[in-house]
Structure formats: C-alpha cells, structure tokens
Amino acid sequence: MQIDLGKRSWQWIMLIFLAFIWGASFILMKKGLQSFTSMQVGAMRIFFSFVFFLPLIYRNVRKVNKSNLVSLLIVGFVGNSIPAFLFATAQTQIESSLAGILNSLTPIFTLLIGIILYANKVRWLSIAGLMLGLTGAAGLITSASSLSIDGSNSWYGVYAVIATICYGISINEIKFRLAALDGVAIASLGFLFPGPFAGIYLLTSDYSLAASTGDMYVNLLAVTGLAFFSSFIAIILMNLLIKFTTTLFAASVTYIIPIFAVFWGIMDGEGFLLIQAVWAIVILTGVYLVHIKGGFPFSKQRRPGNHSTHKAMTSSEQPAQKMIKVAKNTIN
Secondary structure, eight states: OOOOTTSHHHHHHHHHHHHHHHHHHHHHHHHHTTTSOHHHHHHHHHHHHHHHHHHHHHHHGGGOOTTTHHHHHIIIIIIIIHHHHHHHHHTTTSOHHHHHHHHTTHHHHHHHHHHHHHOOOOOHHHHHHHHHHHHHHHHHHHHGGGGSGGGOOGGGHHHHHHHHHHHHHHHHHHHHHOTTSOHHHHHHHTTTTHHHHHHHHHHTOOOHHHHTTSOHHHHHHHHHHIIIIIIIIHHHHHHHHHHHSOHHHHHTHHHHHHHHHHHHHHHTTOOOOHHHHHHHHHHHHHHHHHHOOSSOTTOOOOOTTOTHHHHHHHHOOOHHHHHHHHHHHOOO
16 A cells, blocks of 8 residues: 555544654653653653754754854754753653643743744734633643642643743744754754763763663663654654645644543553543643634645745744644654
8 A cells, every 4th residue: 555645535644643653752751751760761862862863963964054053052952952851850740641731832832932032923812822721731730630640749740831831932943043944954953962962961870770670671662762753753754744735734733642642641541530631622722722824724735846845834924834843843
C-alpha cells in the first residue's frame, strides 16, 4: 500500500499519527522518571534530540549569523531546554494525562506574550479565549488533587504552565525575529547550543539510583523514544503534512494531542475525573477562540510544490500558523 498525502484519507492518518506521537510523549516521560531524576530526564531529552538532529544541524549551521544568534539562543534554551526540565519536574508530582492537557495552554500564552512583549495586535475574541483558557487551567490544577501521585502536590502543575509560557516566548521569537529561516532549520538549530551542555551534565551525573531500579535500560529507551519520535520524526512529518494541506488542517493537531495524552494515562492506570474532562474542554475552547479566523478549519487544500509554506511558518501572522509553532516547539 502506497502512502499518498495528496489524498484526504492519508492526510487524516498522518494528522492522527502526529497527535499519537506527541500525546505519547508524556507517558514516555513518566516511564523515564521511574529510574532517572527530573534533571536527568530533561537533559536526556535535549541531548538525544541534539544527536538525532546532527545531520540537519550540519546542513543548516552556516545559516547562523549575528542577526539571528540571540533568537536561536532563546529558542534553544527558553523554548527547548527549560520546558524539558519543567515538564519533567511537574511529572514527579502530577499524572502524565494532566501534564498533556496543560501543555495545550501553549497557544494561550503565545497570544499573551505576543501582546505584552511583541506588541502583537489582537481581537476581542482572542482575549476571551485567553481568559477562558487560563480559567480552565486553574480549574484543572485545583481539581487534580485527588489524582496526584501518592497524595503529592498537584500544584506542581504550575511547572507545566510555566513551561508553556516559555513555549510562548519561543514561538513569538520565531515569528517576529526568525522569518528568514524555515521550520526544519529552526528546529535543528534550536538544539545546537543546549545540546552539548546537556551532554556534559549527563556525563557528570550520578546514575547509582537509576541502576538500583532494575529497569533502567527500559526507561532509558523510553526517554530515547521521546527524543526520537516527539522531537525529530514528528517535526519532519509535520513539515511534510503542511506541504500537502493547509496550515489550519495541520495546526488542528493541537486539539487532538490531549486526547491521546489522556488515553495513554488511562492505559497506564491513571485516573481521570469527569470534572477534569470539563476543564480540559474549557481550555481547548479557549485555544479555539484564540485561533479562529472565520470559516471551518478544513475548508481548503494546499497542493504539493508550494514552497511558501516554510516561510509562512516563520513570518506569517495567521493564527493557524502560530499553532504550527506550538506543535513544533512542544517537544513533549
């Protein structure tokens, strides 16, 4: 059977597969934390992603110059490194499904950071979506106390929220300051600078506690899969999907990721309350209001061969294209 992304059925399959990969990232992180510390898991995500991206880094490194160096540092450390450690820390106390839902706040904070730091224009409907999303996040965190791990602190969900704020800063930096680079170049060069530092940390880290768990290598494989599938493969597939569809269609993955995050959590024995589903819907409704731009999201199809897609991902101000940045910067 031949894959043909020119057909709508294959486009849907690709979209769902992307959501499946990104949704699974939270459960993979949870598995890694069963043997390793949150600092080690975060460093592994960054370093392994750096290794997988090395061929693309080599191809794009000559694009680094004085005009984009600071922005790439922001993307690398604020958009990639800090969230990796924050999400790992959050999941030492909260369930993976909750982390996956909170991750969907990224578009909300992308809008807010754009208004505050980048003087981005905004519509009243987007403001309503922002307020709705923040309300949903607060409700979700407070309702999670009965599902926190071993009665631990569900307010560790705030670490996940801070991580989405970092994503918002990175996405706006890409949108306003890195218009000359395509999506794959930004994704690969984003690991150029933090990757070696993460490697040095891992070389000097103590793994005696991890070795005592008995399943260290299985959990190491989970973190490796997290970096390979969620950071490397998924970004390449997203770029491929964008070439054959509209940006609105590809961006709709934002709404499907939490579904798979919850699915993986339930499969692993995590609880999930009806009230949490309600708050999750509130958050996703807020995300939709932030990005709605008239018409139904899947109303138009882009044919292959239109290379303007890459530039749209870095310079356009259309809401759906900002959501593409959300997905690409969410290496979870």
